[in-house]
Amino acid sequence: MPDPRPADPAAVKRGTTAIDMRIYKAVVTAVMSHRLPPGTHLGEADFCELYQVSRTTVRKALQRLAHDHIIELRPNRGAVIASPTPQEAREIFAARRALEREIVPLVIRHATPESLKQIRAALAAEDAARRSGDRAAWIRLGGEFHLLLARLAGNHVLLRFMGELVSRCSLIIALYETPGSAMCENDEHQDLATLIEQGKVNQAIHLIEHHLLAIEARLHLAGQDRKVNLAQALKGL
Structure with missing residues (x-):
């Protein structure tokens, strides 16, 4: 599958690894495919279990996703897929x-x-x-x-x-x-x-x-509210 995002040399310089880049790309691809709709909660523990990595690795990927406005990091709620007004x-x-x-x-x-x-x-x-x-x-x-x-x-x-x-x-x-x-x-x-x-x-x-x-x-303002299974949404990505 083609990389849906351009390479970010600055991110590599900051110590981006293959696994946190894989998590980043998987989330972006799932967003572009509408597998992860806005408002979906992204639990760190779920990523740790899915990819067999530490919370530190997951947080690197989440920080980059937040930098690119794909997710929001909210106090007391953690990471959620961004919901533009x-x-x-x-x-x-x-x-x-x-x-x-x-x-x-x-x-x-x-x-x-x-x-x-x-x-x-x-x-x-x-x-x-x-x-x-x-x-x-x-x-x-x-x-x-x-x-x-x-x-x-x-x-x-x-x-x-x-x-x-x-x-x-x-x-x-x-x-x-x-x-x-x-x-x-x-x-x-x-x-x-x-x-x-x-x-x-x-x-x-x-x-x-x-x-x-x-x-x-063709857009309307009534958002769709549905629960998403993170493992299913990221399956194969």
């Missing part, structure tokens, strides 16, 4: 639209046969997940498609910001989505890829903005 949701989507309006022209400017091949391969994987009925994989791959574009833009700062925004948007969608709705239409991704291949900058910018506005418009 409606106002925060609007601000996050506005920031993402602004970022992706900059990313798309860069993808077109730096396009190569190899980068276009990567885009089509990502779309094929997304479509396969949709056709197989694997909603969790489809949602995750939809987010990773946007991260792929950020990588292909060739700007590491934009990529780092996009990593955070895509994860936070996944939280927002998990909290506010209309049950049963398809939040990221595969046809729009296909159309965007075609515009990128054709070098149509203005049309591609218009489409990505419409795409994100449409996702935001």
Whole structure:
């Protein structure tokens, strides 16, 4: 599975190990797949048992997740998956639209046969997940498609910001989505890829903005309240 987040050299420098990075990536992937909805409690003891590690290792992963706004560390409650407010949701989507309006022209400017091949391969994987009925994989791959574009833009700062925004948007969608709705239409991704291949900058910018506005418009403010088994949510990650 592709790494859904860009590497963080600063985190490595601070002593990040393979196991706490594995915990970090597992939680991010579970959030992007909507396996861990906002408000889910993350017990340190559960992670210790699941990964056979110390609380110190778990706390390193949780601190990084908190730094990236994926979780909140609350007094007397511990770690919970973050629950963005409606106002925060609007601000996050506005920031993402602004970022992706900059990313798309860069993808077109730096396009190569190899980068276009990567885009089509990502779309094929997304479509396969949709056709197989694997909603969790489809949602995750939809987010990773946007991260792929950020990588292909060739700007590491934009990529780092996009990593955070895509994860936070996944939280927002998990909290506010209309049950049963398809939040990221595969046809729009296909159309965007075609515009990128054709070098149509203005049309591609218009489409990505419409795409994100449409996702935001399908959200509602009645959050979904359900209990989650942490071991089941992280199974296989």
